[in-house]
Amino acid sequence: MQFPEHILHGGDYNPEQWDDATIDADLTALEAAGINTLTLNVFGWADLQPAPDTFAFDRLDVLLDRVHARGFGVILATPTAAIPPWLATEKPSTMRVDFEGRRHGFGQRHHFCPTSPVFREQAQQIAGLLAHRYHGHPALLAWHIGNEYGGACYCENCVAEFRRWLLRRHGGLGNLNHDWCTQIWSHRFTHADQIPAPNALTEHWGGPYRSGFPIITLEYKRFMTEQFAACLEGEIEQIRHFDAVHPVTTNLMGAYEHLDYFRFASGLDVVAWDNYPRAIRAWPEMAFNHSLMRAVGRGRPMWLMEQAPVATTCRDVNPTRAPGVLRRWSLQALAQGADTVLHFQMRSAPAGSEMWFGGVLDHRGRTDTRTYRETARLGRELFQLDDLVGSRVEAQAAVLMDWDSWWYSRLVDGFSDHWDLVDQARQWHEALARHLGGVDVTDGRSDLSRYRIVVAPSLYMAHNDVIDALRRYVADGGILLTGPMSFAADATGRVLVDDRVDELLGCQVEERDAQEPGFGVELTLPDGTTDTAHHLFEILRPTGGQTAGHWRSSWFAGGSAIIRNAFGRGTVIRLGALLSQAGRRRLIASLIGPAPGHPLVGELEHVSRTCSRGTFDILLNHDQTPLAWTPPVQGVDLLTGRESPAGESLTIPAGDVIVLRRT
Structure with a gap:
């Protein structure tokens, strides 16, 4: 596989929106700003194939030759994220049925049904034609499949495929009834055709995370992940018929709730993602997401595929990047394992939904703007950092992130809706980073032996292979820290009662309590200090471990809040509390010494x-x-x-x- 040897700097460019003179001026300005890479053709399907049997590659031919002559490399996209109007209108089965059961017509983007045989055939055809035509083009650096996969479809074909998928997965209807415990609420199925699509018309009320039958929704999310992966892999297969040299990727979106990226992205040569943080104090969130994307790529360098050089759109408030932020966030991506700094977009769009989404060049193509100057400075500095390409992040700690646990913790009714598994993972990631520097994210299926400590903030749904991996890690001398609602359910959604887990943790949950936001309960930490926990409280009963912290207030004062258990040559810390950030840091400091140069101060x-x-x-x-x-x-x-x-x-x-x- 041929990976670039230099940092790629550039991003999405849409020359189909501009005349030739404007394109020439843009390329001159971008080259002067240190841009060396353009992502092309992301939404070009309607231009390339204006009718079912009509193809028009001439404009793309000229464009690729043109940018190559100016010294730019190209990440060439298959344009399958937005299907052309003729396909949607002539073959309405290619369009999605939404959560409310409505079949969509043509409009927007990301609107295709992932199980539609017609869509898959057409998408693979255009991908194959592009690969056949351009696999040897000297500008080509990589392939970009589709764009920001996600969402779900609930059409008849999806439901039929879902039923077949379930029978294969569970080994028949009898096993499925057992695994899902369908005796509850009279759900026992006698025929596969009785299994519904879990949407607003069947199992849900009040939105997608209020379900009368949470396991079927979890399974549908697993199923959708596999269907979108099949779409992705179908296009990759077409490209590989002609090109085994250039890497293939698509753009992920960090901790995106609708797809399990560990399952979805396993066929990519390099993981790439779009970084659009929501908060002003965004760097801890971005650090976590960068680490998560590295984890999806099994520790290999990843690519920053998109970020906003100025301001985004599509949110209720869209702040402009303050002076210096573009540079710092770009270099943070490199620090956290990226080999590229790619922006959306090179020039602001003249109209449409993203007309106010900022570009390196504004609507006039000016080169005297602050954004252009900052981009040019960044381009000069990236040229000095090429030795980072291909290097890997050093990490002494890992935070466990699991999509099944995230989904199921939100789907199952009970205790409190005021905590979130990913939010907890992000906060533990930040606390560990201040103490140790680089921190990985893991799904528990990578090599854990290199970490001094692994934190599983809430492994809500514990798969057997992950339980076994954590037992081996601790037995060999590792430190495992795990929090409330961990090991609550098995992979089929049933309450987990497992001697292996009890032996590992050295305790069981005696009782749980939840209170409204703002209600705090004090507890002692192992170093003798106190902290205040919120939202969710577990009273733990030692079954082999030792109490390392007590509850100090509420009706369960005196009960065990923290258990320390010796397991093999290692240690397990079981928390019954959602700690404050200061409490997390003190607990980490009491368990492991800081890395050289740590703990870090300030931001x-x-x-x-x-x-x-x-x-x-x-x-x-x-x-x-x-x-x-x-x-x-x-x-x-x-x-x-x-x-x-x-x-x-x-x-x-x-x-x-x-x-x-x-x-």
């Missing part, structure tokens, strides 16, 4: 990447004041050439970034 982020060319320490100051860091080894800043002796305090100016190569 400072530190990640190390390593490869045969060396080890690189990237320091990002997300604060509005200067912050200090003491490098444990000598290094030189790749951006300034300034040397930093080991053991001497180094000041990172407000909002700045330092990239040290260890010497």
Whole structure:
């Protein structure tokens, strides 16, 4: 597989929106800004195939030759995220049926039914034609399949496929009835045709996360993940008929709720994702999402496929990137394992839904804007950082993230809706990063032995292979920290009662309580300090472990809130509380010593990447004041050439970034 040897800098460009003179001026401006890569053809299907048997590649032919002559590489997209009007109108079965049971007509994008045989045939045909025509083009760097897969369809074909999928998965209707415990609420099926689509017309009320039959909705999410993966893999197969050289990817979306990316993205050569954070103080969320995308790619470098150089659209409020933010967030992506910095978009669209979605070039194509100047500076700096390409993030800790657990914790009614598994994972990720630097995310199926500590904030649905992996990890000397509602259900959705888990944790849950937001309960931590927990409270009963923290208030004062259990050569900490961020940090500090140069102060982020060319320490100051860091080894800043002796305090100016190569 041929991967680029330099950092790719650029992003989506839509020249079909512009005349030739504008394109020429754009390419000149983009080249001057250090842009070397263009993503093309993401939404080009209607132009390439204006009628069922009519294809028009001439414009794309000219464009690829044109950008190659100017020195740009191309990530070429298959345009299958938005089907052309003729296909939607002539073959309405290609369009989705939504959660409310309505068949959609043509409009918007991402509107296709993933099980439609007609859609799959047409999508694979256009992918194959593109690969046949352009696989040897000298501008080609990689293939970009579709765009931002997601959502769900509830049409007749999907439901029929779902029923067949279930019978294969469970080995027949009798096993399915047993696994799903369908005696509850008179759900026992006597024929597969009785199994409904779990939507607003059947099992749900009040939205997609209020279900009278949560396991069928969980299974439908698993099923949809596999169907979208089949669409993706069908196009990849067509490309591989002609091209075994260039990597294939698509753009994921971080902690996106509708697809299990560990299952969906297993066939990609490189994982790529779109970074559109929602918060102003977004860097911890982005750090978690970068780590999650690395995990989906099994630790390999990933690609930042999209980010907004100015402002996004489609939200109720869309802040503009303040001065310096584009640079810092781009370098954070590199720190967290990206080999690319790609933006959406190169030039702001002249009209449509995304007309106010900012571009490197504005609507006039000006090169005297702040955004253009910042992009050009970034381009110059990325050229200095090519040695990072191919290196991997060093991590001493991991946070466990599992889509089944996320889905099921939201679907099952009970206790509290005021906590979220992914939010807990993000906060533990940040707490660990301040203590140790780089932190991985894992689904529990990667090699855990390299981590000093693994945190499973809420492994709500515990699969047998993950239980076995965690037992091996701890028995071999690891530290496992796990929180409320962990090991609550097995893979079929039943309440988990398992001696292996009891032995691992050294305790059982005696009782649970939940209270309204704002209601706090004090508890002691193993270091003797106190913390205040909210939302969900578990009273634990030791069955082999030792109480390491007690509840101090409420009716369960004196009960066990934290259990420490020795298992093999390792240790398990079972929390019955959702701790504050300060409590998380103190607990981590009591369990493991900090890495050299840690714990970090203020809004400072530190990640190390390593490869045969060396080890690189990237320091990002997300604060509005200067912050200090003491490098444990000598290094030189790749951006300034300034040397930093080991053991001497180094000041990172407000909002700045330092990239040290260890010497």
